[in-house]
Amino acid sequence: AAGVIQSPRHLIKEKRETATLKCYPIPRHDTVYWYQQGPGQDPQFLISFYEKMQSDKGSIPDRFSAQQFSDYHSELNMSSLELGDSALYFCASSLFGVRRNEQFFGPGTRLTVL
Amino acid sequence: AQTVTQSQPEMSVQEAETVTLSCTYDTSESDYYLFWYKQPPSRQMILVIRQEAYKQQNATENRFSVNFQKAAKSFSLKISDSQLGDAAMYFCAYRSGTGANNLFFGTGTRLTVIP
Numbered sequence: 001a002a003g004v005i006q007s008p009r010h011l012i013k014e015k016r017e018t019a020t021l022k023c024y025p026i027p028r029h030d031t032v033y034w035y036q037q038g039p040g041q042d043p044q045f046l047i048s049f050y051e052k053m054q055s056d057k058g059s060i061p062d063r064f065s066a067q068q069f070s071d072y073h074s075e076l077n078m079s080s081l082e083l084g085d086s087a088l089y090f091c092a093s094s095l096f097g098v099r100r101n102e103q104f105f106g107p108g109t110r111l112t113v114l
Numbered sequence: 115a116q117t118v119t120q121s122q123p124e125m126s127v128q129e130a131e132t133v134t135l136s137c138t139y140d141t142s143e144s145d146y147y148l149f150w151y152k153q154p155p156s157r158q159m160i161l162v163i164r165q166e167a168y169k170q171q172n173a174t175e176n177r178f179s180v181n182f183q184k185a186a187k188s189f190s191l192k193i194s195d196s197q198l199g200d201a202a203m204y205f206c207a208y209r210s211g212t213g214a215n216n217l218f219f220g221t222g223t224r225l226t227v228i229p
Binding site for chain 2: 031033035037041042043044045048055056058088090092094101102103104105107108110
């Protein structure tokens with residue numbers, strides 16, 4: 001079965017640069033979630049989208065923005081990168097109303113900021 | 115706000131033995147879901163088991179079962195017949211049944227399986 005796809009899998013950036021992470025949900029899934037997992041930490045919710053509209057917002061810095069496109073893929077844009085942004089970024093997707101919105105996680109994008 | 119607490123940063127178990135991982139949570143909601151996720155060295159987040167708060171029966175998935183104590187707000191995971199492949203970080207997670215759909219995670223328990 002198709003899973004959530006994230007690209008790139010690894011990304012290295014310098015401080016103050018920008019980065020764009022992409023997420024392709026499971027086909028027919030309409031909701032996308034972004035989580036950030038710092039080294040040795042638990043995943044923290046950043047933001048989610050349902051039917052291309054922002055649905056919930058967590059601890060997402062103002063330097064970050066995200067959107068969901070007409071094909072339901074989502075992009076997380078990160079600007080003015082800081083060393084503390086180095087983390088594993090997960091995308092998860094779900095289908096509204098199915099199994100009470102059970103989330104399926106992608107493999108993550110590992111961002112390293114030097 | 116919902117909080118999830120895992121008081122055991124590390125646990126170890128002998129292969130083929132049974133181990134229980136603890137999780138407590140705090141919420142004022144009556145409708146919610148609880149999950150255990152496994153994160154092996156590959157860092158992939160894998161759903162192990164889920165429990166709906168309105169169900170009194172404890173969930174079971176093969177060698178994995180939970181002890182859900184709603185009044186005590188406790189949600190422990192029991193792994194029976196532990197295998198080397200069970201070695202991973204285990205996260206307990208909470209999701210509201212009526213509000214936002216995002217997951218709140220505990221800080222995790224690292225499980226080591228000793229051959």
